[in-house]
Amino acid sequence: MNKTYEEQQKELVAAGIKRAEEVMAINKEFANKFNELISWAADWCLTFHDMNNVDKLDWNIDRITIPFKSEPELQEAIKKAIHYEIKKRTLDSYLKHRD
Numbered sequence: 226m227n228k229t230y231e232e233q234q235k236e237l238v239a240a241g242i243k244r245a246e247e248v249m250a251i252n253k254e255f256a257n258k259f260n261e262l263i264s265w266a267a268d269w270c271l272t273f274h275d276m277n278n279v280d281k282l283d284w285n286i287d288r289i290t291i292p293f294k295s296e297p298e299l300q301e302a303i304k305k306a307i308h309y310e311i312k313k314r315t316l317d318s319y320l321k322h323r324d
Contacts, residue, residue: 263303267310282311 228236266289270282286307293300
């Protein structure tokens with residue numbers, strides 16, 4: 226059966242929309258897993274860390290990000306995200322205790 230141009234175009238658009246939805250779901254799942262990793266890493270660093278020893282904190286973060294050494298840009302992004310999460314949590318904690 227020969228399809229008209231319009232029918233083929235509709236099928237392609239429908240397939241494109243379906244694929245876009247699949248990619249969005251994958252991206253959302255990745256973002257959730259990434260946030261879980263950052264949250265776990267911040268918990269781990271804050272649990273086993275003397276806050277007065279910044280070098281030790283950096284050493285812990287370096288250990289956590291070893292699996293990402295083959296992707297230096299990703300490794301740096303993860304380090305920054307962990308640092309940000311730790312700063313956010315310690316500031317939140319400080320503000321709660323101050324009030």
